[in-house]
């Protein structure tokens with residue numbers, strides 16, 4: 001079964017079980033052993049590590065992960081894949097498959113019960129239709145994982161990894177980088193999937209920070225200010241902040257922006273995460 005990533009082996013097993021790929025569940029299975037290795041190497045699994053996998057499909061990535069991790073728990077929404085996984089993972093004793101929707105599952109409770117305080121790393125070839133909601137769940141709910149190494153749509157990965165004053169930099173970049181450091185592991189062409197998706201992919205690595213990189217007085221306000229700052233891409237910060245849902249007049253927007261030590265003529269997309277923090281702290285004090 002270690003040849004599971006070969007296109008013919010994947011094809012044979014799905015045919016054997018009469019499995020029909022579901023586009024709406026983002027079922028594009030990986031059929032390339034080089035990419036598989038890049039993901040597993042990128043996950044940097046060390047002795048004693050546990051892995052949580054989202055969407056094991058037919059178990060291609062799961063098998064490789066189970067060779068390096070102490071324990072692997074894989075969450076698969078599609079009940080039609082469960083009998084296949086039972087066959088492809090029959091010899092892997094450290095793997096548990098859970099037939100659930102990752103967006104509805106109590107992940108914190110699962111980690112507590114199943115991994116008993118060991119270090120947990122998330123590794124997945126994610127379904128594209130819910131990439132951002134899945135990742136944001138882990139980050140916003142403070143789910144205790146060390147890192148997240150996932151294959152996702154290339155454009156989304158570039159946005160998550162983007163730096164200020166680049167075309168990909170936006171509220172998603174700031175949201176992700178508030179919780180993690182990011183790095184690109186590999187770019188992956190669409191040809192390595194069965195069936196082929198319409199877009200190319202990227203494997204991104206997110207290392208969760210113990211503390212945010214900047215000090216914010218109010219997290220909700222920080223994200224509201226970030227959203228407002230990116231609301232009109234070619235407008236100045238003054239314009240964005242004064243015409244946003246924050247309800248701040250132009251005069252007051254000028255005061256809070258300069259109070260944060262920022263030139264009001266700059267555009268939101270040039271601000272670093274530290275500048276967003278300074279600005280949101282000023283706005284918070286002003287609105288208090």
Ligand code: SAM
Nearest residue numbers: 028029030055056057076077078101102125127
């Ligand atoms: N890991 C396999 C691979 O690399 O070949 C399959 C990856 S495929 C891109 C995404 C997988 O996620 C599918 O098996 C799909 O059924 C599953 N999936 C989709 N939505 C899900 C959800 N909400 N919760 C758990 N699994 C989900």
